[in-house]
Amino acid sequence: MFNKTERRERFPSLMKIVDLISTQNPLQSKRIEVFLDSRDERYYSYAENLCKTLERSFLTTNEDWATAARSYNRTCMDLLREQIRFRKTGSYLINAAGQAHNDIYSQPDIMNYYMMGLLFSYLFWRNHYDILCFFQDYLQTISIEKYLEIAPGHGLFTIEALKRSPQIEVALMDISQTSLDVTQDLLKTFNADTSKFKTICGDFLKEPVGEQSMDFVVMGEVLEHVNEAPEFMRRAYRWLKPGGTLFMTTCANCPAFDHVYHFHDVSAIRDLLRGAGFEILRDIALPAENVPEAKWQEQLVTINYAAILQRK
Amino acid sequence: MDQTILDRVRNLISNLMRVPLEEVTISSSPSTITTWDSLQHLNLILSLEETFGLQFSPEETIELLNVETIVLLIEEKKGA
Numbered sequence: 411m412f413n414k415t416e417r418r419e420r421f422p423s424l425m426k427i428v429d430l431i432s433t434q435n436p437l438q439s440k441r442i443e444v445f446l447d448s449r450d451e452r453y454y455s456y457a458e459n460l461c462k463t464l465e466r467s468f469l470t471t472n473e474d475w476a477t478a479a480r481s482y483n484r485t486c487m488d489l490l491r492e493q494i495r496f497r498k499t500g501s502y503l504i505n506a507a508g509q510a511h512n513d514i515y516s517q518p519d520i521m522n523y524y525m526m527g528l529l530f531s532y533l534f535w536r537n538h539y540d541i542l543c544f545f546q547d548y549l550q551t552i553s554i555e556k557y558l559e560i561a562p563g564h565g566l567f568t569i570e571a572l573k574r575s576p577q578i579e580v581a582l583m584d585i586s587q588t589s590l591d592v593t594q595d596l597l598k599t600f601n602a603d604t605s606k607f608k609t610i611c612g613d614f615l616k617e618p619v620g621e622q623s624m625d626f627v628v629m630g631e632v633l634e635h636v637n638e639a640p641e642f643m644r645r646a647y648r649w650l651k652p653g654g655t656l657f658m659t660t661c662a663n664c665p666a667f668d669h670v671y672h673f674h675d676v677s678a679i680r681d682l683l684r685g686a687g688f689e690i691l692r693d694i695a696l697p698a699e700n701v702p703e704a705k706w707q708e709q710l711v712t713i714n715y716a717a718i719l720q721r722k
Numbered sequence: 723m724d725q726t727i728l729d730r731v732r733n734l735i736s737n738l739m740r741v742p743l744e745e746v747t748i749s750s751s752p753s754t755i756t757t758w759d760s761l762q763h764l765n766l767i768l769s770l771e772e773t774f775g776l777q778f779s780p781e782e783t784i785e786l787l788n789v790e791t792i793v794l795l796i797e798e799k800k801g802a
Contacts (some may be wrong), residue, residue, distance in 0.1 A: 436752035436787070437760040490760055491780040494767050699761060 412454060417446065421454050423461035427530065430479035438486055442534050452543075457533045468599040478526055482534070485527025489666055496665035497710060502672050503665065507637045510668040515586035525592045528631075529564035537696040537714040541659055542566065544694055544716050548657065549574040552626065557581065558649060559628040560614055561635070563589065565596040567628050567657070572602055581624075583610040583617065615641060619648045626655055633660040633682075634669045643686035650721040655691065657718055658683075664698075664712040675707055679715050693717035723748075727774075727800075728793050734769055735789065738762060751788035763787075776800065 418425050428446070432439035449457075469475050492503060504510060514520050532538045549570060557578045562568050571578060584590045590611055594604045610617060615638060627646055633639045646656055662673040673679050676695045683690060697703070698712035706713060728748065735750065736743040739757040752758040758766075767783045770776075770792065776799045778786070786792045 437758075437763055440752070440756070440759040486760070487784045490764060491784055494764055494783050495780060497764065497768055498771075 411447070411450070417454075421458040421461075423465050424454070424457045424533070426465075426475060427461060427479060427482075428534075430475055431482055431530075431534075434479055435483040435486065437490075438483060438534075445534060445536055453539065460533065463600055466599075468596070478530065481523035481526035482530040483527075484523055485531065492665040492667055493712070496663070500710065502669050503667055505637075505670050507635060507670050510635060510670060511585060514668045516588055518588050518591075521586070521588050521592050525564050525589070525596070529566060529596070532564070532566055537698055540694070540696055541714060541716045542570070545657055546570055548692075548718050552655065554578050554626045556624045557626050557628070558583065558620075558624045559630075560584070560646070561589070561629070561632045562593045563630065565593045565600075565602075567630050568593075568597060569600045569602065571626070571628070572600075579608075580606070581608040581610065583612065583614060585611070585613050587611045614645065619645055621648055622651045622654075624649045624654055625651060626657070629656065629658040631659055631661075633658070633679075634664065634666075634671050634673070637670055639671045640682055640685060643683060643688070647687045647721055652721055655718055655720050656688070657716070659714065659716040661715060662713040663706075663710045664714070673715075676713055676715055680717075683717065683719055687722065688719035689722055691718045691720050723790075723793055724797050727796050728789070730773065731770070731789060731792055731796070734773055735766065738766055738769060746789065748790050748793070749788065770796070774800065 412420065428442055431442065464478075469478055495503060514524070532542050545567060554571065554575045555578060557568075557571055557575075558581045559568055561584050562582045568580065568582070572580070582590065582593065584593070590609055594607075594609070597604050597607075615636075627649055629646060633642060636642050650656060660673065660679060662675050662679060673682075680690060680693070694716050696714045697706055698714065699709075701709055701711045705711070732743060732746040735741070735746050735755070735758075739746075739755050739762055741755055741757065746755070752763070767778060767786065770786075771778060774796055776796065778795070782795060786795065
């Protein structure tokens with residue numbers, strides 16, 4: 411635990427973005443303050459290092475930082491707006507992945523702020539940070555040679571995998587070239603040699619399957635963005651070598667302007683994963699609000715979910 | 723400004739945010755009410771819609787960040 415004075419002295423880059431976000435958005439200011447009050451050394455070390463890295467090569471001017479803060483706040487307000495809509499309607503805004511592709515994923519302006527906003531969500535949303543730790547902890551237990559990430563987005567998972575195993579062969583696949591470009595820009599920030607990565611711009615459901623070719627597959631926040639989630643997982647299964655593992659995250663009752671596949675509860679997620687053939691080695695389900703589990707469904711509480719799956 | 727609407731908004735915020743009524747003024751906002759965070763803002767919007775029998779657009783919901791703006795928009799929507 412660190413008090414405010416200690417935070418400013420020891421973690422200046424982190425506090426720079428916190429101050430900017432807080433100045434622009436009093437609603438977020440409070441949530442972040444409560445979150446920071448409960449964080450430990452591991453968090454502050456990770457968060458400060460991430461912000462320092464961004465400061466060196468991606469957010470080099472004050473205007474860049476202000477833009478990053480605006481991106482985060484805009485993402486939060488977009489989500490708040492959709493949460494309000496969802497509480498009233500019980501359904502997501504759109505129900506076709508193609509619409510999200512046309513309206514969002516192929517729009518550089520939107521993708522730039524959205525990816526930046528999501529990147530910072532891993533520093534300031536308790537559930538996202540806990541999921542990142544879950545991923546980091548699992549990486550310590552495995553060795554990887556061939557790594558495939560589907561829809562790598564902000565690139566944080568790729569970076570963590572490279573930190574653990576710098577020599578891995580990386581393949582990145584996304585339906586949007588715009589998104590892949592943003593990812594590669596962010597990865598370069600972390601000194602990743604992206605020229606060695608294989609990038610595939612294509613629809614995961616239509617691209618040829620590299621049968622049993624991967625040790626480890628990563629799918630962070632993907633299933634909620636596709637219509638054919640069961641088929642998606644069946645294809646992911648085929649990419650893995652026997653005994654290979656897959657890290658995935660998704661969510662239940664989590665409205666966003668580009669979410670189309672609506673899981674109504676965690677058991678529906680687990681059923682889908684097992685239905686695709688996977689064994690769930692470990693998983694976590696985290697409510698976005700402090701509500702008892704018995705009331706998650708009734709109150710339509712957003713549940714963030716992450717799992718380590720294994721091909722049998 | 724419609725005093726009845728103002729009083730109802732103040733009462734609603736006081737109950738929802740658990741702050742004394744006298745501390746909720748025309749200039750109250752998330753900066754002045756500690757418990758007014760993003761989750762409570764979501765609850766506030768839903769309560770305002772139910773109380774006043776109206777709907778806010780998605781864009782309006784994220785602009786209603788002080789009592790005065792809330793009251794003025796309700797007045798406008800109700801034609802007060």
